[in-house]
Amino acid sequence: MKIYVPLDSAAKALGADEVAETIRQEAAQRGLTIELIRNGSRGMIWLEPLVEIDAGEGRKAFGNVTPENVSALLDGTLEGLGAVEDIPFFARQTRLTFARCGIIDPLDLDDYEAHGGLAGLRKALSMTGEEIISQVTDSGLRGRGGAGFPTGIKWNTVLGAAAEQKYIVCNADEGDSGTFADRMIMEGDPFTLIEGMIIAGVGVGATKGYVYLRSEYPDAINIMNKAVNIAQQKGLLGDDVLGSGKAFDMEIRVGAGAYVCGEETSLLNSLEGKRGVVRAKPPLPALEGFLGKPTVVNNVISLATVPVIFEKGAQHYANFGLGRSKGTMPIQIAGNVKHGGLFETAFGMPLGELVNEIAGGTASGRPVKAVQVGGPLGAYMPLSKFDTPFGYEEFDGQGGLIGHAGIVVFDDTTDMLKMARFAMEFCAVESCGKCTPCRIGSVRGVETIDRIERGDSSAIPILTDLCETMKDGSLCALGGFTPFPVMSALTHFPNDFATIKEAAE
Amino acid sequence: MKNLQSAPADNEIGVLIDQHLESEGPMLPILHSIQSAFGYVPEDAVPLIADALNISKAEVHGVISFYHDFREAPAGRHVVKICRAEACQAMGANTLADETLAKLGLDWHGTTINGAVTIEPVYCLGLCACAPAAMVDDKVVGRVDTAKMATLLKEAGA
Ligand SMILES: Cc1cc2nc3c(=O)[nH]c(=O)nc-3n(C[C@H](O)[C@H](O)[C@H](O)COP(=O)(O)O)c2cc1C
Ligand code: SF4
Ligand code: FES
Ligand code: FES
Numbered sequence: 001m002k003i004y005v006p007l008d009s010a011a012k013a014l015g016a017d018e019v020a021e022t023i024r025q026e027a028a029q030r031g032l033t034i035e036l037i038r039n040g041s042r043g044m045i046w047l048e049p050l051v052e053i054d055a056g057e058g059r060k061a062f063g064n065v066t067p068e069n070v071s072a073l074l075d076g077t078l079e080g081l082g083a084v085e086d087i088p089f090f091a092r093q094t095r096l097t098f099a100r101c102g103i104i105d106p107l108d109l110d111d112y113e114a115h116g117g118l119a120g121l122r123k124a125l126s127m128t129g130e131e132i133i134s135q136v137t138d139s140g141l142r143g144r145g146g147a148g149f150p151t152g153i154k155w156n157t158v159l160g161a162a163a164e165q166k167y168i169v170c171n172a173d174e175g176d177s178g179t180f181a182d183r184m185i186m187e188g189d190p191f192t193l194i195e196g197m198i199i200a201g202v203g204v205g206a207t208k209g210y211v212y213l214r215s216e217y218p219d220a221i222n223i224m225n226k227a228v229n230i231a232q233q234k235g236l237l238g239d240d241v242l243g244s245g246k247a248f249d250m251e252i253r254v255g256a257g258a259y260v261c262g263e264e265t266s267l268l269n270s271l272e273g274k275r276g277v278v279r280a281k282p283p284l285p286a287l288e289g290f291l292g293k294p295t296v297v298n299n300v301i302s303l304a305t306v307p308v309i310f311e312k313g314a315q316h317y318a319n320f321g322l323g324r325s326k327g328t329m330p331i332q333i334a335g336n337v338k339h340g341g342l343f344e345t346a347f348g349m350p351l352g353e354l355v356n357e358i359a360g361g362t363a364s365g366r367p368v369k370a371v372q373v374g375g376p377l378g379a380y381m382p383l384s385k386f387d388t389p390f391g392y393e394e395f396d397g398q399g400g401l402i403g404h405a406g407i408v409v410f411d412d413t414t415d416m417l418k419m420a421r422f423a424m425e426f427c428a429v430e431s432c433g434k435c436t437p438c439r440i441g442s443v444r445g446v447e448t449i450d451r452i453e454r455g456d457s458s459a460i461p462i463l464t465d466l467c468e469t470m471k472d473g474s475l476c477a478l479g480g481f482t483p484f485p486v487m488s489a490l491t492h493f494p495n496d497f498a499t500i501k502e503a504a505e
Numbered sequence: 506m507k508n509l510q511s512a513p514a515d516n517e518i519g520v521l522i523d524q525h526l527e528s529e530g531p532m533l534p535i536l537h538s539i540q541s542a543f544g545y546v547p548e549d550a551v552p553l554i555a556d557a558l559n560i561s562k563a564e565v566h567g568v569i570s571f572y573h574d575f576r577e578a579p580a581g582r583h584v585v586k587i588c589r590a591e592a593c594q595a596m597g598a599n600t601l602a603d604e605t606l607a608k609l610g611l612d613w614h615g616t617t618i619n620g621a622v623t624i625e626p627v628y629c630l631g632l633c634a635c636a637p638a639a640m641v642d643d644k645v646v647g648r649v650d651t652a653k654m655a656t657l658l659k660e661a662g663a
Binding site for chain 2: 014046048175180182217251255270277290335336341406410419
């Protein structure tokens with residue numbers, strides 16, 4: 001009998017380790033032979049710890065397992081959920097990037113291969129750099145880190161740059177609130193990321209890769225380090241990747257708690273050992289990146305999606321999606337929701353459907369007030385924008401952004417003035433300090449919002465002007481996009497900024 | 506962990522520095538190693554790092570002070586990080602944080618008088634679908650309410 005208990009941080013945060021330990025003890029006491037597998041998460045976080053049992057008739061799921069109901073679980077008297085694939089939240093997904101996550105043992109390379117792993121790399125190893133890059137271009141893959149820049153174009157620039165050393169840098173800084181797709185794939189299917197980085201390296205002619213992984217993710221750091229070691233031992237990484245004669249090796253580097261280090265040039269400075277200050281562009285990192293050498297900087301999900309593109313073909317991937325948003329996106333549903341978790345689907349689903357149907361509305365049972373999409377620099381979307389389809393251009397057209405595809409739901413008890421204030425405060429805490437509008441403007445922003453809260457309506461136009469200054473005078477999106485959450489809160493929820501106190505006077 | 510009160514010897518620090526000198530961009534790995542060994546980055550480490558990397562002491566200080574993670578003085582025996590970011594706020598993180606700090610009589614970054622616990626803010630732990638989230642040293646905790654926090658603090662000796 002195989003028993004799967006996720007090792008994903010979210011599952012652990014809800015008691016998965018204790019459940020696994022109890023299962024081990026109970027099974028031993030009963031003289032039951034079990035194979036306990038610590039898998040990744042299937043992404044239905046509200047059901048974690050979600051345990052699966054395979055007694056020979058396929059995997060059967062049990063949600064919210066606690067040490068107390070392990071006994072019933074092993075007796076076969078615990079009420080289950082049936083097959084994961086039949087749970088509506090899961091059944092409605094199109095899993096390409098996350099196809100293996102939660103199914104395999106994350107650190108079992110054979111299991112990985114048995115589920116389609118390395119097929120993409122094998123194909124790529126028989127191609128030229130140009131062929132590899134045209135596959136990526138044809139797939140329509142765009143950067144999943146936020147900006148949505150076409151990955152093929154970026155790789156092509158690095159391919160075209162002549163240098164004795166080039167690098168692949170994976171951006172695993174995942175600082176946006178409401179996002180955890182990078183973490184989940186690194187914990188649940190780390191070889192996918194490694195395979196994607198190797199394909200990138202072989203494609204552009206880079207032999208060395210780094211994953212810049214945030215320190216807030218100790219479990220992901222641990223698993224990625226183990227996966228890299230295994231890949232090195234098995235000849236997947238090293239001087240002769242899978243016997244191809246091509247070299248690629250990589251290392252995991254740990255960040256140090258700075259949000260701005262998710263910005264690619266700040267990240268490169270940090271990786272070099274400097275203060276994580278943003279660099280002016282040009283030069284592009286693709287031409288002068290890590291240590292001044294041509295460097296691909298890509299988000300975890302961008303890179304982890306590359307293997308399935310090669311495995312199934314660029315066209316297969318590009319057939320999913322909407323307009324210029326091709327393929328699938330692992331949407332992360334978080335905050336005040338009934339069904340929080342990771343939902344991978346083709347681009348195009350309207351925001352309202354994601355919130356009301358997939359997420360099942362709020363956890364509190366109260367009406368939804370606003371949804372912040374795309375992390376702390378994303379706009380607060382009101383209900384009136386719920387028909388916006390999930391796509392880069394579609395959100396942009398509504399004054400929003402999809403960013404790394406986190407959606408955070410708030411109920412009607414939320415004070416949007418407080419959320420606007422927090423956006424400014426966050427910018428002030430995390431600013432790299434290079435631009436005055438960002439560094440000082442955000443501090444002024446907090447003060448100005450405090451004045452509005454005290455009933456001073458003359459501060460509202462000051463806030464609007466300040467946001468304009470930040471938009472125009474900031475080098476990167478931290479200072480440049482903080483106005484989005486602030487202004488969307490002000491525009492769509494004017495009552496929260498209303499001068500109620502003024503009226504009372 | 507070592508006794509945090511005794512200043513580490515230069516040769517102990519030197520060993521930690523040396524093991525990273527072959528790396529490209531060794532600074533952060535060095536600082537992480539030192540902090541994980543001693544719980545903070547001692548002032549004595551600064552000239553040693555500067556020497557080894559052939560940069561000025563001011564530059565080393567500049568790097569240490571830029572990052573939220575690095576401490577220039579020891580923290581409490583346990584560090585409790587409470588997420589303050591949006592998804593956790595949507596689930597009551599502000600109240601949780603305010604209550605916790607009030608109960609301990611601390612501000613953010615403060616340490617209990619008995620030296621057991623330091624409370625730090627953190628901006629997202631990737632546990633946004635089981636908010637509010639916290640981390641005690643390296644252990645993650647989700648759906649933290651007042652009762653769960655009280656248990657965590659008690660276990661940590663606050
Ligand atoms: C303040 C700031 C924070 C960012 N944080 C991240 C991050 O955590 N992860 C990420 O992949 N990209 C982040 N980005 C975007 C990166 O600068 C960059 O666009 C991305 O890593 C490129 O990879 P992609 O093309 O695969 O998306 C951030 C940008 C800014 C301005
Ligand atoms: S906008 Fe802010 S974070 Fe970005 S470069 Fe300027 S000061 Fe740094
Ligand atoms: S670019 Fe000059 S102050 Fe920001
Ligand atoms: S916002 Fe708190 S864990 Fe992500």
